[in-house]
Amino acid sequence: MNRTEWIAETAKRVGMTKKDTERVLSAALEVIGDSLAAGEPVRLTGFGQFETRTRAARTCRGFADDAPAQTVEAAVLPVFRPGIPLKEKVNKT
Numbered sequence: 001m002n003r004t005e006w007i008a009e010t011a012k013r014v015g016m017t018k019k020d021t022e023r024v025l026s027a028a029l030e031v032i033g034d035s036l037a038a039g040e041p042v043r044l045t046g047f048g049q050f051e052t053r054t055r056a057a058r059t060c061r062g063f064a065d066d067a068p069a070q071t072v073e074a075a076v077l078p079v080f081r082p083g084i085p086l087k088e089k090v091n092k093t
Contacts, residue, residue: 036078048082 001009003025011021032050035042041051057074061067082090 044083046083046085048080048086050078050080052076053079 007018007021007025010016010025011018014021016024032042036050036052039052041049043049053076055075055077058072059069060072061069
């Protein structure tokens with residue numbers, strides 16, 4: 001399902017226009033992004049948790065045998081941990 005399909009389905013289920021639903025989705029994604037950028041996790045009870053994790057710097061090598069080692073800088077990554085109800089729904093248990 002892509003963004004357009006998600007907006008159409010959500011609009012149909014809640015009885016809103018697609019335009020209003022798109023504004024709500026955009027605002028929600030912006031709030032999640034701003035919270036993660038500030039280092040705050042976002043917990044949606046029954047759905048899951050968005051948070052950030054720091055990946056340490058590391059050295060890696062290319063596929064070619066003679067390729068020199070390269071350093072990959074440390075990075076902060078957004079991650080999602082699904083909640084138990086979402087896991088159960090996906091696994092149909």
